[in-house]
Amino acid sequence: MKQRKVPLRKCVVTNEMMPKGELVRIVRTPEGTVELDATGKKNGRGAYLTNSEDVFEAAKKRDSLSRHLQVNVSAEDYERLIAERAKVKKR
Template sequence: MIMMKKRKIPMRRDVLTEEMLPKKQLVRIVRDQEGTISIDPTGKKSGRGAYVSLDPAAVQAAKGKRVLDKVFDQKIAPEFYDELFAYVDHQKARQELFGQQQ
């Protein structure tokens, strides 16, 4: 019987709920050096990053409280919150349809 080493699961803090969650259950938002805020599906873009859970309700609440404006210390267009909501909603639906991807 071969014992496989248990792999450490990378954890990140969700900026909307302050919960620690596995990185694979979160989506990364990044601000590049020009100050542009974007969704980073690969998690590899350079810049200041923040993680958001795949919870459309949390994104809607964040839009009202302007949470990402505070995290990135700059004004973020309401359209970005709408884009983030659509992305998160889509990813959550994919997860439910196909199961947790590893």
């Protein structure tokens, strides 16, 4: 049987290439809200982060998501994403 190719994505904070399933996708929806995408299939512009609290804190400090998602991400949004990150299981 032919082996499937594993899709790789880059963490916007660490710049590491990792398998898509090991990263968490953050999406800017067409309405302009920023959400954590547990399925990896929501519509909108996405950015990938390593599922680590340190990485999420670094993204907040550098405001990386605002730059990559091309929308203003508030401190409250970062706090909500950090809280939701703990609930997401690896796929």
